[in-house]
Amino acid sequence: MTTMTTTTTPQQTVLEARGVTMRFGGLTAVRNVDLTVSTGEIVGLIGPNGAGKTTFFNCLTGLYHPTEGTVAYKGTTLPPKPHLVTKAGMARTFQNIRLFANMTVLENVLVGRHTRTKEGLWSALLRGPGFRKAEAASEERAMELLKFTGLDHKRDHLARSLPYGEQRKLEIARALASEPGLLLLDEPTAGMNPQETRATEELVFAIRDKGIAVLVIEHDMRFIFNLCDRVAVLVQGEKLVEGTSDVVQGDERVVAAYLGTPFEGAPEDTALAEVQAAESHAAEDGTAGTAEAAEEGDAAQGDDDK
Numbered sequence: 481m482t483t484m485t486t487t488t489t490p491q492q493t494v495l496e497a498r499g500v501t502m503r504f505g506g507l508t509a510v511r512n513v514d515l516t517v518s519t520g521e522i523v524g525l526i527g528p529n530g531a532g533k534t535t536f537f538n539c540l541t542g543l544y545h546p547t548e549g550t551v552a553y554k555g556t557t558l559p560p561k562p563h564l565v566t567k568a569g570m571a572r573t574f575q576n577i578r579l580f581a582n583m584t585v586l587e588n589v590l591v592g593r594h595t596r597t598k599e600g601l602w603s604a605l606l607r608g609p610g611f612r613k614a615e616a617a618s619e620e621r622a623m624e625l626l627k628f629t630g631l632d633h634k635r636d637h638l639a640r641s642l643p644y645g646e647q648r649k650l651e652i653a654r655a656l657a658s659e660p661g662l663l664l665l666d667e668p669t670a671g672m673n674p675q676e677t678r679a680t681e682e683l684v685f686a687i688r689d690k691g692i693a694v695l696v697i698e699h700d701m702r703f704i705f706n707l708c709d710r711v712a713v714l715v716q717g718e719k720l721v722e723g724t725s726d727v728v729q730g731d732e733r734v735v736a737a738y739l740g741t742p743f744e745g746a747p748e749d750t751a752l753a754e755v756q757a758a759e760s761h762a763a764e765d766g767t768a769g770t771a772e773a774a775e776e777g778d779a780a781q782g783d784d785d786k
């Protein structure tokens with residue numbers, strides 16, 4: 481047996497979700513999901529529509545109180561309260577953009593800094609005197625983030641006047657304003673054209689290079705497989721597969737889950753194998769061509785065409 485020597489940089493676990501389950505009445509949207517994200521990692525969370533991805537994000541970020549399970553950030557279990565989760569170091573964007581539409585680009589980022597200033601959210605939104613004082617100190621950092629996301633030239637534009645792709649970038653800038661160690665992105669390229677998607681890919685790599693771990697939900701598979709060090713696949717609330725992009729792309733269960741087609745070992749497959757075995761047995765016995773065999777053969781052909 482050969483011994484393999486690996487050189488790995490020590491990684492810190494940033495996020496550790498254990499046995500997360502979320503039930504809505506009789507519906508279990510997320511079932512017993514474990515997931516870890518470490519420093520320096522970009523992890524993807526994929527799955528068909530309704531698989532439970534956003535519900536899982538909501539459990540991680542305190543919007544939902546999971547029915548079972550725990551969520552820890554850098555070894556400390558988080559209370560299910562969004563502002564405390566953000567304060568601890570986890571920030572997120574939303575599937576449906578949630579900006580302050582009538583505030584400027586700069587103001588949106590400044591509001592995102594409220595967990596890192598002494599002023600609270602209401603003071604930031606109402607722009608009280610305390611906030612104005614803190615604002616002066618925060619502005620430099622906010623401008624750095626606008627530059628980083630390529631929005632510095634739009635600082636005084638109202639958020640609602642930005643094109644869609646820039647609104648998504650602004651959401652990311654605002655999330656970064658809370659100085660997170662982990663950024664959760666919910667469908668960051670939804671509605672983007674291919675150029676904007678590529679730019680977002682570059683932006684996520686740059687965020688990772690700044691030492692911020694990233695967990696991203698996305699339906700654009702090219703984006704996910706280009707970007708992620710590891711991908712977890714949720715299907716009907718359960719984690720079906722987790723691995724590198726290559727492992728996930730090569731897993732027939734994932735393809736089957738997306739296409740709704742049977743895979744090797746699936747019950748439909750066993751039935752098909754039984755039909756084929758019966759057919760060849762009939763052919764050996766010289767009974768091929770009977771009505772029964774023809775019917776079974778048609779059924780098998782029908783399955784193949786699906």
Ligand SMILES: Nc1ncnc2c1ncn2[C@@H]1O[C@H](COP(=O)(O)OP(=O)(O)OP(=O)(O)O)[C@@H](O)[C@H]1O
Nearest residue numbers: 504507509527528529530531532533534535536575
């Ligand atoms: N607040 C809620 N109350 C009841 N059911 C909910 C709630 N939120 C989500 N669900 C249900 O939980 C399941 C998972 O939904 P979720 O939005 O998490 O899936 P998703 O994987 O994010 O889907 P998509 O890719 O379409 O965004 C769905 O059946 C959904 O209808």
